[in-house]
Amino acid sequence: MRNIQSALVIGGGIAGPATALALHKAGIRATVYEAYSSTADGLGGMLMVAPNGLNALAILGLDQAVSGIGQPIKAMVMADACGKPIMQVPALPGLPDSQLMWRSDLYRVVRGAATAQGIHLEHAKRLVAVHETDTAITATFEDGTTATADVLIGADGIHSTVRKLIDSEAPEPRPDGLLGLGGESDLELPGRTDAIYFVQGKRAFLGYWLQPNGRPAWFANLPSKQYMSTAEARSIPTRDWLTRLGDTYAGDVPAEQLIAHAIPESVLALGSTDMLPEVPHWRRGRMVLVGDSAHAPNHSSGQGVSLAVESSVELARCLRDIDDPSVAFAAYEQLRRQRVTRIAAQAARANQRKAAGPIASALMTLMMRVAVKTFASPEKMFGWVQGYRIDWDTPIQGYAAQEPTRAASAVWEPATAK
Ligand SMILES: Cc1cc2nc3c(=O)[nH]c(=O)nc-3n(C[C@H](O)[C@H](O)[C@H](O)COP(=O)(O)OP(=O)(O)OC[C@H]3O[C@@H](n4cnc5c(N)ncnc54)[C@H](O)[C@@H]3O)c2cc1C
The missing domain is CATH 3.50.50.60 (FAD/NAD(P)-binding domain)
Structure with missing residues (x-):
């Protein structure tokens, strides 16, 4: 036995x-x-x-x-702050x-x-x-x-x-220097419903995808040195978060538009995201x-x-x-x-x-472009x-x-x- x-x-x-x-x-x-x-x-x-x-x-x-x-x-698209694709990763052949x-x-x-x-x-x-x-x-x-x-x-x-x-x-687990937020936007955005888009903005990262109904959903990672619990994050009024997100993504395409058209009831603040050593x-x-x-x-x-x-x-x-x-x-x-x-x-x-400052972030975007080409x-x-x-x-x-x-x-x- x-x-x-x-x-x-x-x-x-x-x-x-x-x-x-x-x-x-x-x-x-x-x-x-x-x-x-x-x-x-x-x-x-x-x-x-x-x-x-x-x-x-x-x-x-x-x-x-x-x-x-x-x-x-079927694809991941990495883009810079202007919305210009840096890299497109198609689904790998033979995999689901x-x-x-x-x-x-x-x-x-x-x-x-x-x-x-x-x-x-x-x-x-x-x-x-x-x-x-x-x-x-x-x-x-x-x-x-x-x-x-x-x-x-x-x-x-x-x-x-x-x-x-x-x-x-x-x-x-300990905080990894980012605050997590997510939501939906009432905005018509060109793109595919079978791709996920990652935008390295000037000050912060934002990811989004088009849901089957065409409406974009997004998740934002705001650099933050201070720890914030989920309860604390949720106690902050949505309009204050939207103002902070709007300032952070000002000038980033299409992050700025996604935040400007965010549906307030859909916005979810998660607080600090964790990493486990x-x-x-x-x-x-x-x-x-x-x-x-x-x-x-x-x-x-x-x-x-x-x-x-x-x-x-x-x-x-x-x-x-x-x-x-x-x-x-x-x-x-x-x-x-x-x-x-x-x-x-x-x-x-x-x-x-994602947590890097604007200069380091721009440098890393440049390095990524070179890496993709080489x-x-x-x-x-x-x-x-x-x-x-x-x-x-x-x-x-x-x-x-x-x-x-x-x-x-x-x-x-x-x-x-x-
Ligand atoms: C409620 C919830 C929501 C989540 N939402 C997301 C999400 O939106 N996106 C995402 O990427 N990941 C999310 N996660 C994490 C994700 O599920 C995990 O990263 C991944 O699925 C690995 O799962 P896991 O089973 O190892 O851990 P988990 O999914 O975290 O499950 C661990 C389980 O163990 C239970 N548990 C903890 N301590 C004890 C104990 N002492 N005795 C008995 N039971 C205990 C917990 O209640 C939990 O149900 C979520 C996890 C939970 C619990």
């Missing part, structure tokens, strides 16, 4: 139910424990599921369902389109699939402590109840409790991290949810094939760490550009990120319970090669 038969999955966001589904496919029984008493239906904004995320979701049989709730994106969607729709699909497989999702179960023996691990929840299984998986997000239980010195310890004993608790690349990557699902699937594959949890977790970390760290570093550089093909820049596939059917072998060496797993393979 196999050694690892059951798992406690802490966190019922996206990575939690996705991990439980992957474990179910691997023949391991999982129960998901979520801190909040109610579901997260209707909560959250828009996020992007990239082709590599869809590849991972396909292993769970969810790629079609997820594509069905998204707006397909990226999909832009409401976080709550994705949550509904992943959660619904888990429930349909008979996976239990328990609410009002906030993990507060763990107790580990040689053969099992017990979770204690805030309501005093407990649950025991062979392993415990922390899918409890960027403010993870499991991360702290693994390592009391684990890093905390590299987490040194992903695992200890029978505990391991998955998703944002282990790696939360900042929003500039457009990879948060895609990497979370990749990790969910890879972790289940390791637990399927390796009987000793410490060896399975070591294998999982070796397979994942290098890739997620590299993507996080790339996103951090993009964020630095060496930066879309395949080179994004192929290794978006073309990534997990080979679910190949058994994992040859790993030992050592400290991870940084494995080279981030290999770009054209989709036609498989």
